[in-house]
Amino acid sequence: MxxxxxxxxxxxxxxxxxxxxxxxxxxxxxxxxxxxxxxxxxxxxxxxxxxxxxxxxxxxxxxxxxxxxxxxxxxxxxxxxxxxxxxxxxxxxxxxxxxxxxxxxxxxxxxxxxxxxxxxxxxxxxxxRHTDRHPFSGRPISAALREQLGRAAWRERCRLVLVDGSEQRRQLRELTAEAHRRQRADPAFVAEWERWIGHSDRVDDGLPHPRARHEPRPDDAWRLRDFAGTIAADERFPGEDPVEDEPTIAVVASYDDTRLAHVQAGQAMEQVLLTATARGLASSFVASPLEVATTRVQVRALLGGVLWPQMVLRLGRGRSVHPTPRRADTGD
Structure with missing residues (x-):
């Protein structure tokens, strides 16, 4: 094509x-x-x-x-x-x-x-553009910027669905928690996770320690996978409690669920993320509800049953973060 x-x-x-x-x-x-x-x-x-x-x-x-x-x-x-x-x-x-x-x-x-x-x-x-796994400040994203993010996905033949309603957000949080529990109960997933996550000797890929943590905070709704332990004082936003993280949640969705649609959804996702970065927003991923087949079906139903959800994004105002490592041997 x-x-x-x-x-x-x-x-x-x-x-x-x-x-x-x-x-x-x-x-x-x-x-x-x-x-x-x-x-x-x-x-x-x-x-x-x-x-x-x-x-x-x-x-x-x-x-x-x-x-x-x-x-x-x-x-x-x-x-x-x-x-x-x-x-x-x-x-x-x-x-x-x-x-x-x-x-x-x-x-x-x-x-x-x-x-x-x-x-x-x-x-x-x-x-x-870096994945920011810290809590966000809670400052709202303007309607104009939300529209610009939506256009970024549309240009790549995809949709960006903003999960705004309180009931929709509640259901998506529950599906995220359910998917996380299922994955943590799967020995194959845990072994794969531990291969890539939290190793101090991984210098060019994966998520090295301390960038990744294995267990979620009990009071954290969206960042179940990557954040646990205490939040240092210098990570807090003045006058705000970063644990009460209510980011903008958006779903990159496609009209089909084919190999081509997945590549196009990846292009749309990156266009959205780069638009967010250019406009001063931080971002990260909420991947687990779409990695478990049963919860992905439920997320699709939550979006109306027509679009195929491909990635859940967490967007908001964050802090500057260090980039994840990159490998040098990306070529043939």
Whole structure:
């Protein structure tokens, strides 16, 4: 499937070595479950190719590879934005070779075309986007910004559903807690979790200690997976109790639940996250209710039964955080 930012083709000066390195680094900065970075990025025949890395698949948390495909979609979105920021058209093909199930897309730089100011802003947000597992301040997100976040998903043929109603939020919190309990009771999930999470010797992937903690705070509704223990005094917002974390909750959803839809949802997710970053918002993921099949079905029903939920996002005003580690061997 071709997804060009502009249908016009033409010749232009190809990227030099430094620009190619910038494209690959942008792709490698995408988010992924457990920070597994499950992609192989390479420059081949004048294009950046994004392949999935089966050795980094999560058999317990992501048995059908949906989140892996979303991560590769996010990497494609970053590469495409960086091509545009470099002043070239970006010609994108998703699932370009159906006989290669791990080949999710290529981005080919084309003729010269100045980027828009917004494309430059989004590309600049790529290295600043980090998953923030701290509590948020509780300051509301404006209606204008919520609309802008929704448009970011819409441009990628997806929807961003804001979970606003108190009853909807209550049900989603309960489903999140139920999914978390089921996963923590699954020995395969726990073993996989402990492979990737909390190891001081993981320097380029996973979530090293102390960035990850294994048990939730008993009074925390949304951050069940990653936060436990005490909140240091310097992590608190003046005049606010960060434990009472009531972030904006949004669901990236697609119209289908196919391999292509998962890649597109990953692109939409990254566009939303970069828009949030560019506008000063922090973000993190609430993955568990969509990783357990039964609770995912219930989340879909909660959204009306038409859209397929692909990722639950937690958005709000946070603190600056350090980036998760990145591996150097992302290429072939």
């Amino acid at each position: 071709r997804q060009d930012t502009d249908a016009t083709t033409g010749s232009g000066s190809p990227p030099d070595a430094a620009e190619i390195a910038q494209l690959l680094a942008a792709g490698a900065a995408a988010p992924s479950s457990h920070n597994t970075q499950p992609w192989r990025l390479r420059w081949h025949d004048g294009a950046v190719e994004v392949h999935g890395d089966p050795d980094r698949a999560l058999a317990a948390a992501d048995p059908d590879g949906r989140e892996l495909r979303m991560a590769c979609g996010a990497a494609l979105a970053n590469v495409r934005l960086t091509v545009r920021a470099q002043g070239r058209r970006a010609h994108v093909q998703l699932l370009p070779e159906p006989e290669e199930p791990w080949f999710f897309g290529r981005v080919r730089p084309g003729a010269a075309l100045p980027p828009t100011g917004w494309e430059v802003e989004l590309a600049a947000a790529i290295p600043r």
